């Protein structure tokens with residue numbers, strides 16, 4: 001009997017541990033590189049700090065409430081032969097306590113949340129670089145404002161891989177022909193808009209996710225704290241090839257970024273002649289003229305019904321052969 005009980009308990013523990021291992025395996029950042037839980041840069045960190053604060057409060061409330069509940073269940077559980085307990089209706093002290101404590105907790109959470117929102121929404125007037133991002137069906141255009149440089153960034157995954165005629169690579173559907181190159185540890189301002197329908201520029205590592213709306217400019221900023229490659233995707237259902245407009249951001253040390261910028265500007269003089277957006281562009285939600293693109297390649301032609309649009313602007317890859 002004892003052996004059977006021990007065997008049953010150990011089976012339950014083993015099953016629980018296996019389940020826990022399975023759940024924790026899903027948290028591996030190696031298998032799921034697009035995560036907001038490993039923030040890169042101060043914009044991402046202030047969002048992550050707010051999440052941590054909120055989760056701590058939620059955990060405290062959970063432990064307190066569940067603790068009192070479990071205590072009450074076990075301490076006051078009745079047996080069939082017990083007499084009916086004394087009935088209580090209303091207790092002013094308890095009711096005041098359970099109103100005041102949640103109110104205090106909500107105020108405690110509202111203060112850091114407001115600070116974070118203000119920090120995220122404050123225009124980055126002190127940015128050292130401004131990049132205008134324009135969404136197209138189905139690619140992104142990046143313009144380095146004031147630098148006379150702009151280019152399209154197209155999906156680089158071969159069509160054969162998409163249609164299972166070739167092996168899928170490590171960064172399947174998350175690779176582009178030309179990534180957005182940014183300097184490390186420099187405040188960068190993004191001006192986000194769209195040329196056709198609503199898209200959303202989303203890079204989880206940077207905690208940046210905002211809609212790109214035709215006729216509007218939304219502003220965001222970041223300061224990436226270490227060189228690396230950060231991948232994202234369009235996060236707004238924008239048409240047939242919505243899944244085929246990934247985002248790749250490559251952060252370089254300042255000297256390498258300067259060299260790259262000089263080389264690109266020398267290679268493509270006048271390539272960023274799209275509609276200019278001044279460094280002091282309108283704040284978010286203020287209507288602005290729809291972004292025209294006079295010199296940049298036109299958006300992809302009407303898609304064929306069978307397969308996704310092939311990259312329309314195959315340009316030389318930027319530094320980083322792994323992209």
Ligand SMILES: [Cu+2]
Nearest residue numbers: 199200234238
């Ligand atoms: Cu899109």
